[in-house]
Every structure is written in structure tokens, then in C-alpha cells.
Amino acid sequence: MAGNPACERFVPLLSPYIDGELSPTDRINVERHLGACRDCASRAADLRAESALLRVGLEMAVDEVDFKDFTQRVMARVTPERPPLLERLRISLSEMFLYHRTAMVSSLATAAALALVVIPMVMNQNDAPMGYGADRMRVSAVRATEGAKVAPVVLESDDGNTIIWVVDQDAAPAHDGSESRPKAGTPPDESDELDGEPLKKGPAKTVPPKGGEL
Template sequence: MNTADLHMLTGAYVLHALSPEEHGEFERHLRACPSCAQEVRELAATAGKLAAAVETTAPDGLKPRVMARIATERQEPPVVARQARRVNRLGRRAVPRLVLAACVAAAAAFGGIALWQHQQAEDARAQAQRAEQRADELTAVLAAPDAVVSGGELADGARATVVVSRSRNQAVFAASGMPEPPAGSVYQLWYDDEGAMRPAGLMDPSQTAQVLLMDGPLDGATGMGVTVEPAGGSPQPTSAPVALMSFPA
């Protein structure tokens, strides 16, 4: 492959669409070509922004919960002849009181539902703000002037790339073709502090391709690892790593 062809592979490289041979040849070219390195950072920043986009939807089961709440509100029984005579004995002034009580009960019930819905909306808004902040941080790492890229092939044909920015003290991990972990398990990322593993975030087990801002500061980490852990993650690795990658110097 000549140099002109290599200049055309920046997009495919960012999207992990190169063969292992092309990937290795392009990475060697990347170390000697500042213009391609800059284009890769810009394309990776755009891909990261798109991958981190979050759409907030109504919570699952909202309608059944609201309908169940309505079903628990007490209804007035039908008026039979004996009850009708009792109402007549109470006089007309009792009827407005019954109507008022029903209105108060309805207001309380729907007021509680409205408050719950408001809290749900606030939670969703806060979640979206956190996701947007992480997307901005991810993009900043990918676009950092000192960002360096390293990649490799994992088991089962999956590919992984890590981008490290020492100036921002952060790292970004991207993977494609990840097989689904066993039921009840999740892929967990780790910083490798010269052999001591430090938690760095969880991958979404339902996604085969992801771009993640690794949790926590880079600090003195010399590499990273990926293990399969119980859902929710572990404080320390409990399985052999499915991937170990050294951070570029």
C-alpha cells in the first residue's frame, strides 16, 4: 500500500473498519504523519460526540403505575333507596360537603402524581446534563493536542482503541465487535497502576460497539485492562482479563 492510499484511511481507522494488516500499517504511518494524526483526532472527536448522545424517554411502566394509583382511590358506592332516605334526612347541606371531600381527595391524588412526574422529569434532566458533560469531556480528550492513540485486536475478533491525554489526566476507551458477556455479567474497565488494578467504569452489556470516557483520573497508570465481572462491577478483578493494553508513552 502506497502513502497516498494510507492518507485515505483516517475515517476507516476511527471507525475500526480496517483489517488487522491495514490497521498495523496505518498506525505506523500515523506516527510519522502529523496531518493524518490531526485528522484522526478530529474524526474521533466527532464520532465520540455522536456515540455519547443520550435520548431521554418516559420511564417504563409509567402508565401501569398511574392506572394502579387511580384504582386505589375510593369511589362513592351507588345510592340505594335506604341511602337516599338517609341523604334526605341529612338535608341538602350534606351534599356540598360530600362533593368538597371528593374534590379534596381527587386533588390530593392527582397532586401526588404530578409531584412524582415532576421528580421524574428532574431526574431525567439531571441525567441528560451529566451525559452531556461526559460527552464534552470525552471530546476534549480526543481533541487534546497531546492525545496519543493505541489499538489492538481482542478475543473473538473484537477491536479496541485507547486514547490518552496526559495534560487532561484522562483516557477514552473505544471497542467494536465485543461479544455479549454471560447473563448477569458486565465488562469492567480497569486502570493498571503498575500491576495494581483500579476500577475505571463499566461497559453496556447490550452494546457491541462503544466509546467511553474512563472513570477517574489517569494519574500514573501505565495501561488498562478489561474483565468480565458480576452486574454492577467489582472493587477488584475477579476473572482473568479479556484484554490488557499498555498506554502509549
């Protein structure tokens, strides 16, 4: 080996050559060197014998092992254990806040604003209605207080709605047939004048003057 400097280059390639790991070009070069160098050829033979012994020992050890559930056991070790539900929720929320922090803050702000608007509306649904814009009211009775100068007038429409007016009792009554009758103690002529007809008077009677004492 000392007399052949090429051995220093090919000795590291002997083991890969025996295992079949060299490229075609390197394998051809190693075979040419083994044909010319007895030391390297002897060394390659020893490596083949050791490799054969190792292969036999491994095959014997493999025969003693039961590989029936080998795949399941390997996958059980490779697959991580599934964490509990609370742990998965915590991890999911932390990832959401980590990668979608801006979107989550905007969504929470929107939800809070909607809650501030909707909750008072829901809580006020059972309050007493106020005015015409509220829910429909049911009127059981309409009456005026004692001494009041107004009188309620109730009208029910065809669609079930109720209209209530408050009428002043001091208002002038409507014209009817009784107004055309002359009042007691009123001359017929004055009655006609009150009804809007012009008063018809005859010519005034002349009274002769009476003489007095001279």
C-alpha cells in the first residue's frame, strides 16, 4: 500500500463498492484498481465476508421478531396523543388571537355595540305603550270626570280601530228644526229677522197733530 499511492484514493471507496452505493463511473474505476492491486483486492474480500456475516445475523434476529402489529405500533408512536377538549379550545383561541387579532377585536367591538342597542329594545317590549307610535292599546271604558266640561265620543271603525274625540259641552248646538220656531214672547216679525229674513214693515200710520192751548 505504501508503494502504490493510488490505494489511498480507492480504500475509502471499497465499502460503498461492496454495498453497491457507487456511481457507475466510480465502480468501474474501483474494479480496475482491484484488478491491479492485490492488497486492495484482499481488503475488499474481507469486507465482503464481514458484510455477509452481518447480513446472516440480522436475518436471524429478524426471524425472531413478530412484525404482525409492527405498523400499528409505529403509527401509535408517531401519531401524537389528542389533547382534551378544553386544551384544544385554548390552543384554537390563542392561535386566533395571535394571527387574527385585528379581525377579532373588530368583531368583538361590533358585537358589543349590537348588544347595547338590542338589549334595551328587548327589555322595553313589556313597557306601557306611549302614543300612536306604540303597540295597539285596548280601551275598556271612556268616561269624563265629574265636573268636566267635555264629553268623550267613541267611534269604532270597520277595521277594528277605535277613534276617541273629546267634545266641548259649551259649544253651540247644531241647527235643527227647533230653531225655526219663534220663541215665546217674541213677535213674529222679530222671529223672522233673527232667522235671517229681512223684516217687512208696512207704511207708518200718520197721526193728526193735536192742538194745544194758545
